[in-house]
Amino acid sequence: MGDQSVFRITKELSDLQRNSDLSLAVACRDIDVRNVKALIIGPHETPYEFGFFEFSFKFNKEYPRKSPTVTATTTNGGRCRFNPNIYANGRVCLSILGTWRGERGEEWSAAQGLESILLSIQSLMSTNPYENEPGFEDANEVADKKHQKDYIRHETLRISVIQRLEEYLGISVDGTVAAPVSNREEYDLDMDVMEDEASVPFEPFKDLCKRRLLWYYDSYLATIQKGKEEVKDGTVFSRMPFEGASNTMEGRFNYSELERRLRNIKKALDAETEGWATEGLVAKGKESTVAVNLQRQYEQVVESFKRSDVPHNLELVDGNPFVWMVTYFGKPMTNLDGGLFRIKIHFSPRFPEDQPRVKFETRLFHHRISQDGTPCYFSAPSRREDVKSHIDAIIDSLEEEQPSYDPRTLVHPEAFKLYWGSADDRKMYNRRLRRSVQQSLEDC
Structure with missing residues (x-):
C-alpha cells in the first residue's frame, strides 16, 4: 500500500507541475514525497487578490484511501486567521478532509486528490469570505461584510505579500x-558544489513569488491607494458578531506603511536583478557550469534567428552571458507592425532554479506588459532551462490575437481594463498601443 501511495502522490505532483495553472504551485524534496508544500495565489476581485498563501500536506501510507493532513502556514506565526475555515493555528476546515461536517457525498473519496483539495481551499477565498461562517446572518449585512473584506485585504498585502518578500530579500x-x-564569503558561485539538502531551508516558491511581485506590483499599489482613500490609518480592526477568541484578526490599518514597504521591496528586487550581472561576470571568469551553458544557448539562439524569416536580433550586454538584449520587430499586419523593441533578459548564476527576469527597455502599452516593462508570459515548465522557449513565450504573449480572458495575467491594470472592456474601450486600447509602437521607432 505504501508504494502505491507514493506512486499516486508522485503522479499528482507531476500532473500539477506540468499544467499551466497560474494560481497553484506544489513542490516537495526529492527524498520526501509524502511532505508537500503548496502555494495558492489569491483569486481576482476578492480580498485575497494576488496574495501568496502557503499550505503543507502530509500524506499517510493509506493515501488515497484516507485524505492527507493539511495545514495553513501563512498565519503570521499563528496570529492571523484569513478565513472562517482557515484557522490561525493552521487548521483547514473542509468536509473532504473530514475536518468539517458536510452533506452526504461531500466526504473524502479516493477519486479526489491534491488538486481537488487545493481548488476547494481556493474556493473558500471568495468575495465575501465571512459567509463561510455559521452565524454570519447575524452580522450587519453591509457594514460588517465590508469591514471584514477591508481587513482581510490589508492583511493579505501585509502578511502574505510584503512580509514574505521582505524575508526572502533580507529587508529589515x-x-x-x-x-x-x-557578497558572503561562504557562497560558492560554482553550482557544481551543492550543499547538503537537509541543511538548507526548503523554500520552493521564493523565485515564483519574486517574479509574481513584479507582475502584480501595480495591482498591489492600486489596492493600497484605494485602501488609503477608504480607511484612515490607525483604524482598529473591529470584531465581527460571530468571532471569538479562536476566530479573530486583530490589528490596525496602515496603508501608508504598506506602500513604503512595498516600494522598498520593488527597489530591492530591481537591485537584486542588476546584481546578477556582476555575479555573472564572476561566474564567467570561473567558467561555471551555468555560464558555459548560457554562452552555448546564446550562440544557438543567434543561429536560429539567422535561419528564421523573422528579423529579430540578439546580443550580449558587455559580453556578459548573464545579460541578453533581444531586439524584437513587431509582427507585420498587426498592431505591432513597424515597432522596434529592445528586451533585456537577466539570468541568475542559479539559473534555472531562479528563472530569468525580463524587462522591455522600450515602452509598450500592452495588457501583458506592466508599467515598468515586465512582461507576463509563461513557458512550459518542462522547458524552464531552455532560453529559446522563454523568448518564444514572450513573443507569443505579445502577438496572441485572441487570448482567453484570464485575470491572473492582470499586470497592467489600465491596459487590461481597456482591452477587456467595451468596444469603445478596445478602440482606445488599440490607439494607445499603436501610439507606443510609433514612439518606439522615434526612440531608436
Whole structure:
C-alpha cells in the first residue's frame, strides 16, 4: 500500500507541475514525497487578490484511501486567521478532509486528490469570505461584510505579500537590505558544489513569488491607494458578531506603511536583478557550469534567428552571458507592425532554479506588459532551462490575437481594463498601443 501511495502522490505532483495553472504551485524534496508544500495565489476581485498563501500536506501510507493532513502556514506565526475555515493555528476546515461536517457525498473519496483539495481551499477565498461562517446572518449585512473584506485585504498585502518578500530579500523593518548572498564569503558561485539538502531551508516558491511581485506590483499599489482613500490609518480592526477568541484578526490599518514597504521591496528586487550581472561576470571568469551553458544557448539562439524569416536580433550586454538584449520587430499586419523593441533578459548564476527576469527597455502599452516593462508570459515548465522557449513565450504573449480572458495575467491594470472592456474601450486600447509602437521607432 505504501508504494502505491507514493506512486499516486508522485503522479499528482507531476500532473500539477506540468499544467499551466497560474494560481497553484506544489513542490516537495526529492527524498520526501509524502511532505508537500503548496502555494495558492489569491483569486481576482476578492480580498485575497494576488496574495501568496502557503499550505503543507502530509500524506499517510493509506493515501488515497484516507485524505492527507493539511495545514495553513501563512498565519503570521499563528496570529492571523484569513478565513472562517482557515484557522490561525493552521487548521483547514473542509468536509473532504473530514475536518468539517458536510452533506452526504461531500466526504473524502479516493477519486479526489491534491488538486481537488487545493481548488476547494481556493474556493473558500471568495468575495465575501465571512459567509463561510455559521452565524454570519447575524452580522450587519453591509457594514460588517465590508469591514471584514477591508481587513482581510490589508492583511493579505501585509502578511502574505510584503512580509514574505521582505524575508526572502533580507529587508529589515527600517528598510535596509542585508548583503546579497554573492557578497558572503561562504557562497560558492560554482553550482557544481551543492550543499547538503537537509541543511538548507526548503523554500520552493521564493523565485515564483519574486517574479509574481513584479507582475502584480501595480495591482498591489492600486489596492493600497484605494485602501488609503477608504480607511484612515490607525483604524482598529473591529470584531465581527460571530468571532471569538479562536476566530479573530486583530490589528490596525496602515496603508501608508504598506506602500513604503512595498516600494522598498520593488527597489530591492530591481537591485537584486542588476546584481546578477556582476555575479555573472564572476561566474564567467570561473567558467561555471551555468555560464558555459548560457554562452552555448546564446550562440544557438543567434543561429536560429539567422535561419528564421523573422528579423529579430540578439546580443550580449558587455559580453556578459548573464545579460541578453533581444531586439524584437513587431509582427507585420498587426498592431505591432513597424515597432522596434529592445528586451533585456537577466539570468541568475542559479539559473534555472531562479528563472530569468525580463524587462522591455522600450515602452509598450500592452495588457501583458506592466508599467515598468515586465512582461507576463509563461513557458512550459518542462522547458524552464531552455532560453529559446522563454523568448518564444514572450513573443507569443505579445502577438496572441485572441487570448482567453484570464485575470491572473492582470499586470497592467489600465491596459487590461481597456482591452477587456467595451468596444469603445478596445478602440482606445488599440490607439494607445499603436501610439507606443510609433514612439518606439522615434526612440531608436
